Amino acid sequence: MSIATVSRALNTPEMVSPATVERVRQAVDELGYRPNLFAKGLLTRRSRVIGVSLPDIHGLFFSELMRSADDRACELGYHLLVSSNAHRADETPTGGFALDLADGLIVMLTERSRVDLEAIAALNLPTVVVGVDRPGLAVDTISFDNVTGAMSAVAHLLEGTPPDRCYFVGGHVGNIDSDERSAAFSEALRRDGHEPAPDQVAHGEYHFDWGWAWATEMLRQGRLRGAAVLGGNDEIAIGIANAARDHGLSIPEELRVIGFDDSSMCDCVRPKLSSVRIPVNDLGAEAVNAIIRRFEQPDSSPRHSRLATTLVRRDSSRVGPAG
Template sequence: MNITIYDVAREAGVSMATVSRVVNGNPNVKPVTRKKVLEVIDRLGYRPNAVARGLASKKTTTVGVIIPDISNIFYAELARGIEDIATMYKYNIILSNSDQNAEKEIHLIHTMLGKQVDGLVFMGGQISQEHIEEFEHSSVPVVLASAIEPTGKIPSVNIDYRQAAADAVAMLTDAGHTDIAFVASPLKDTINQHVLSGYYEALEAAGIEKKDELVIEGDYTYDSGIEAWSRLQELSSPPTAVFVNNDEMAVGVIHGAQDNGVHIPDELEVISFDSSRLALMVRPQLTSVVQPLYDIGAVAMRLLTKYMNKEKVETPIVVLPHHIEKRGSTK
């Protein structure tokens, strides 16, 4: 049986307004009445409906989080940062997977707003004009986490992806490599375009000619990393180093190379871009651009709480620092 506020009011012999005041911590209730109402709530097992409370208070203390794929270790670490800060500030999370599908992303934005959320944290690879319009017309604050939109109008938390990629490739050019491949994540995604720009920038700075055949587009997965190496090894001049856009594909590249008898890092050096827990699970461990994944999620959620609570926001576009963690996949 679903216990309602009406049941509590009737059992306690008070009005529904009094029950509501008790539930919401309103001090304008006599101690004796408050005690009686709380006893009835406990005895009946009443659980206040957050949305119904929100209609009265205009707040549900609920935040919507739209994420491409919670099973992906990259997004799982981001989501953990979001949830921990949400809990710290007494917010509940509604999390939905978008599967990197633009139509589903727009649908989820509408669904979240229909659930009376107080704010949205959005993660997605490709922010279109339709997304921007939805964010700008949203009735609640929106913050992007590990997602870039070109106008700079929507608050966001990221790293400098172009510079991070340039730093990683420069590490390989400084080691004397001239045939450096790039295994990219889908290049339709804005962040990945920034990473590609950084790759080309580092090659140009080292005076190395760009070769289209050394850029292989993957799809974030382990299998696409294996496939990328399969294509690279067939080149007349295979690469001596590979920069990979994420850890999962990098593991695929390493395993594909090892299956072909290539020794890592003596014959092939590999640098990945994420430094998720996966980077520590492969042997040799991955040298990687360290994105502070937990921090990106945590800072995005804290930024959202500022907007929801009308606090002063000095920097709506947050760029967190990155660094390269040298491990066993490079010399």
């Protein structure tokens, strides 16, 4: 029996007589034969591997994204080759990534400065960019609608707090989401007829400590009681809430807080944290779907989808008595 027949028996059994297929299967089991994926890939130019480049692998957000992507990839018979690109500032966004092994690339970007999308497009590898929406670009993008989410959060804050007592405490300037949320916050106040003062918007880092530090300073100045804050993410919001509690402010009666991301922590802190939900699960799965679609229709025009975000109301932003 020739090598060719074996190859056909394994890949296209319908081209081979049933008896031969059976003989091959038996031999494979017996010998523990496993096809060499390099030889296969060399010829077929397919590895069923999808490269994933994230700013950072750590944290609930990215971790959930990875899981949903992995689940979807697994369903479709693909595997994920991951790398974080945050610490590799000197390299391409694909991370010096020797991942020419991958059939396609999912790149998540969170920093404006590192957005070297042209370089990515130049790889002419099927690519999906997650986290950035730039309709003009020649690659598929999937992002989520920070604006709507932030606006409904502000609307909720305004239900019980005057516009000049609302604050946004975000991540650092240059972070795409933080910037979008910050802009949406200001815009929402403007639509309410209030031009936000400069100190109503603050920028720091996506971390508890920053929220804590900001709130502590505000407390020192006696400006936090009766305010309402939208955190750039849940960690910041929790940091703020903790500082307030540590100084005897009760939430939501004396300070109302909303976070962003709706991570699993929201339900576990007390009071439970209201937050803007991002459909992270859909994000990961959709990214994989988009890559696969591009495998199948390489020349279709790039799609730019934007996933909706929704406000989840919990205790930390409640107006009036508990319910």
